[in-house]
Amino acid sequence: MDNNKLEGVALKLFDINAVKFGEFMTKSGIETPVYFDLRVIVSYPRVMELITSLLCDIVATKVKKYDHICGVPYTALPIATLMSVQAKKPMLLRRKEAKAYGTKKMIEGHYNVGETCLIVEDVITSGSSVLETVKELNKEGLVVNNAVIILDREQGGRKNLETNNVNVDALFTMTELIGILEKHKKITKEMSMKVRNYLTEVKAPVTGSSEERMLLSYEKRAELTSNPVAKQLFNIMSIKKTNLCLSVDLTSSIKILELLEKVGEYICLVKTHVDIIEDFSLDFITRLKQLAQRFNFLILEDRKFADIGNTVLLQYQKGLYKISEWADCVTSHSLPGEGILKSLSTPCNGLENRGVFLLAEMSSEGNLISPEYREVTVNMASKYPNIITGFVCQNKDTFKDPGLIQLTPGVQLESAKDDLGQVYNSPDKVILDNGADIIVVGRGIIAAKSPEAQAVIYRDTLWKCYLKRVSGKLE
Numbered sequence: 098m099d100n101n102k103l104e105g106v107a108l109k110l111f112d113i114n115a116v117k118f119g120e121f122m123t124k125s126g127i128e129t130p131v132y133f134d135l136r137v138i139v140s141y142p143r144v145m146e147l148i149t150s151l152l153c154d155i156v157a158t159k160v161k162k163y164d165h166i167c168g169v170p171y172t173a174l175p176i177a178t179l180m181s182v183q184a185k186k187p188m189l190l191r192r193k194e195a196k197a198y199g200t201k202k203m204i205e206g207h208y209n210v211g212e213t214c215l216i217v218e219d220v221i222t223s224g225s226s227v228l229e230t231v232k233e234l235n236k237e238g239l240v241v242n243n244a245v246i247i248l249d250r251e252q253g254g255r256k257n258l259e260t261n262n263v264n265v266d267a268l269f270t271m272t273e274l275i276g277i278l279e280k281h282k283k284i285t286k287e288m289s290m291k292v293r294n295y296l297t298e299v300k301a302p303v304t305g306s307s308e309e310r311m312l313l314s315y316e317k318r319a320e321l322t323s324n325p326v327a328k329q330l331f332n333i334m335s336i337k338k339t340n341l342c343l344s345v346d347l348t349s350s351i352k353i354l355e356l357l358e359k360v361g362e363y364i365c366l367v368k369t370h371v372d373i374i375e376d377f378s379l380d381f382i383t384r385l386k387q388l389a390q391r392f393n394f395l396i397l398e399d400r401k402f403a404d405i406g407n408t409v410l411l412q413y414q415k416g417l418y419k420i421s422e423w424a425d426c427v428t429s430h431s432l433p434g435e436g437i438l439k440s441l442s443t444p445c446n447g448l449e450n451r452g453v454f455l456l457a458e459m460s461s462e463g464n465l466i467s468p469e470y471r472e473v474t475v476n477m478a479s480k481y482p483n484i485i486t487g488f489v490c491q492n493k494d495t496f497k498d499p500g501l502i503q504l505t506p507g508v509q510l511e512s513a514k515d516d517l518g519q520v521y522n523s524p525d526k527v528i529l530d531n532g533a534d535i536i537v538v539g540r541g542i543i544a545a546k547s548p549e550a551q552a553v554i555y556r557d558t559l560w561k562c563y564l565k566r567v568s569g570k571l572e
């Protein structure tokens with residue numbers, strides 16, 4: 098590759114503010130000393146031309162065979178278009194959302210099953226955006242072996258893609274780009290060191306492992322999930338900056354509503370056991386739903402269904418509680434087999450956005466769930482991606498899919514046990530070591546002198562642990 102041309106592009110990117118240095122906060126609250134915004138390059142035709150020609154050079158020498166070019170939406174689309182024209186290879190267009198009318202195709206353009214497609218992307222961090230595009234192309238029977246990238250942030254993307262059989266070639270790694278800018282005195286030695294230190298501190302997430310799930314932000318995971326309730330929860334957590342689920346194990350509906358008035362703003366999810374409420378009424382449900390809307394949290398009925406499909410269907414939709422009409426999600430055992438998931442996914446008027454947390458483990462001492470049971474549960478869930486929101490579990494290795502949520506009960510500020518077998522772990526332990534995404538706290542808050550003040554303490558402690566986890570700066 099022409100090194101002068103490459104250095105010229107690096108300097109140009111700096112001049113046009115496509116690369117910035119300082120103290121930046123990502124949307125999910127993680128600090129970074131360097132920020133890339135390659136969206137601006139469309140305003141600089143000469144930069145576009147240079148980048149296209151360098152990427153085409155890489156492809157000509159490194160990629161053996163490809164039939165199509167596809168850019169990852171949106172920043173890479175103009176570059177992919179220019180490359181397609183320069184290399185005289187047909188382009189495919191990946192939609193982000195299917196059209197509401199017509200063909201509903203996600204990939205536009207003419208192609209045949211078994212043909213190969215080269216992917217073009219501007220920046221890779223974890224590589225998940227490229228993988229989303231790979232997934233869509235694979236669904237159409239297209240094969241992806243290669244991706245060309247303008248900048249590799251060296252934060253695990255290359256490894257993730259290679260694990261998924263996609264070979265990566267980049268114009269620059271972050272280290273190379275920093276090196277050029279330092280050499281040409283665009284940035285100081287100190288700034289260059291700061292970025293290098295940041296790179297060594299930030300651990301690389303690996304796709305397909307529980308580590309990747311733990312290192313990805315809730316924001317990013319909202320994009321990766323196929324379950325509408327999980328998406329809503331990831332979004333609520335990102336917006337409200339809370340991963341606290343309050344378990345309102347109280348027997349008076351008035352007390353539950355009073356408590357939620359005080360703590361609603363600190364939680365992303367409320368967990369109920371409606372069958373312990375002594376004065377249950379549908380008016381209580383109406384008021385609960387109003388609070389959920391006002392404070393932007395979802396409702397999980399911890400029903401722990403465990404019967405044959407037909408009975409569960411009746412328990413879910415009928416009886417005194419009519420759970421399916423108000424609970425955004427429910428918990429269920431996998432013990433009876435797949436029938437239970439079939440019944441919970443039975444279409445019912447207006448209930449498209451319902452979710453299920455499947456119990457893969459329990460927090461109580463001496464429970465009978467074995468590692469084999471846990472594994473079969475997770476495999477069973479994979480056949481029902483539309484309704485599975487996540488798992489109630491205690492361990493990070495229970496599942497890998499970053500689109501699913503680990504809901505972990507048995508949490509108090511200090512590790513402890515109650516007299517009836519409940520085992521409590523600390524926030525550090527469950528989030529940093531054990532992979533919890535949403536943390537269920539019951540008596541730790543509701544039995545406190547001031548539940549409101551205690552909810553704030555839990556919200557802040559749990560969120561800090563999450564930020565520490567996604568920053569990758571684990572000891």
Ligand SMILES: O=c1ccn([C@@H]2O[C@H](COP(=O)(O)O)[C@@H](O)[C@H]2O)c(=O)[nH]1
Pocket residue numbers: 344346370399458459460461489506507508519537538539540541
């Ligand atoms: O394995 C499990 C599954 C569910 N739970 C429920 O969570 C809350 C925990 O309440 P604490 O007062 O914080 O102990 C409770 O409603 C359980 O039914 C669980 O603890 N363990």
